[in-house]
Amino acid sequence: MHVDVKELKGHPGAQRTLSRTVEAPSGLGTVLVGIAEHSDLDLDLRVESVHEGVLLTGTASAEVTGQCGRCLDPIGYPLTVDVMQLYTWTPEANQTDGDDEETREVTAELTLELEPVLRDLLVSALPFQPVCRADCPGLCSQCGFRMEDDPGHAHEQLDPRWAALASLADTLNHDDEDDDASS
Template sequence: MAAPHGSALVIDAKELRGRPGTQQHLARTVGVPAGFSTVLVGFPEGEDLELDLRIESVHEGVLLTGTVSARMSGQCGRCLGELGQPLEVDVMQLFTYPERAADASEEDEDERLIGEDLRIDLEPVLRDLMVSALPFQPICREECPGLCSQCGLRMEDDPEHFHEQIDPRWAALADLRDGLDEPED
C-alpha cells in the first residue's frame, strides 16, 4: 500500500550541503500525485509510484539520478479500448543551490533551483518527466486493428467484419435493414 506522497517526495538538502560526494538512496513506493496525465493516458492518482533514485551531493547542488516507474493507464488511440502497462522513466536532474545559480554565467533551462529552505520537492520534476514520457498516441498493442472506418465497431471484436459498398440510393434502405434483427449465420 502506497503512502500518501506528501513529504515522501521532498528531499531535505541540508545534510547534503557542503559535503560533495555524499549519497543517499531513495527507494520507496509512494502514491502517484494528482495530475500525472494527459488527455488519453496517464498515471492514475494514488497508484504505486516506485522510486529508485540516487541523491548525490555535488558542488553546484544536488544531482538526482535513477528511475521511477508506475502503471500507465488510459485509452487506446485506435480502438478506444482500455490500456494499462508499466512504464519506467529515467531520471537525471540537477538541483542548484540558490547562490550557485546567481553566479552562473548562463541560464540552463534544465536546471532547477533549490529554495532557501533547502527542501527539494520532487513532485513537479517527476510530473514533467513522467508526463513527457507518456506516448502521444497510446495504443493498446502494436497490432491493434482499431475501429471500423465505416461503423466504428472495434475490429478486434469482429475481425471478419466488412461493409459492402452500397449505392447511396440504397443506403437508407440498408440502414433500415440493419435496424432489424438479423439471424446469426
C-alpha cells in the same frame, strides 16, 4: 514530494540513497493514458552533493493505465523512467550557467521538490497515440463497429459527385430490362 538535503549542503561528494513508494499526484497523464492518482509511484533515487548544488539520479516506476486510441480497449503496462536533475543552491547559478538544460533550485527549506521533475519525465514518456497492440485495426469510422471482430467489415461509399450518374445508370439498366422483356 520533498526530499530533505540539509545534511548535504557544504559537503561535496556526500550522498544518500532513497527508496520509497509514494502516491502519484493528479494530472500525470494525457487524455487516453496516464498514471492514476493515488496509485503507487516507486522511487529509487540517489541524492549527491556537488559543487553547484544537488544531483538527483535514479529511476521512477509506475503502472500506466488507459485506453487504446484505436479501439478504446483498456490498456495497462509498467513504465520506468530515468531521473537525472541538477538542483542548484542559489538562483545565481542558474543565470551564469550557459547550458540549455533546465536546472532547478533547492528550496529555502533545503529540500528538493520532486513533483515537477517526475511530472515532466513521466508524462513525456507516455505514448502520444496509445494502442493495445501495433496492428490494432480500431473501430469503423462510419458506424463504430469493432474491426477486429470482422476484418472484412466495410460500407459502400458513393461519391456524391457521381450520384447523378448512378441514378442515370439505374434508369438505363431498367430501360434495357424493359426492352428485353418486351422482345
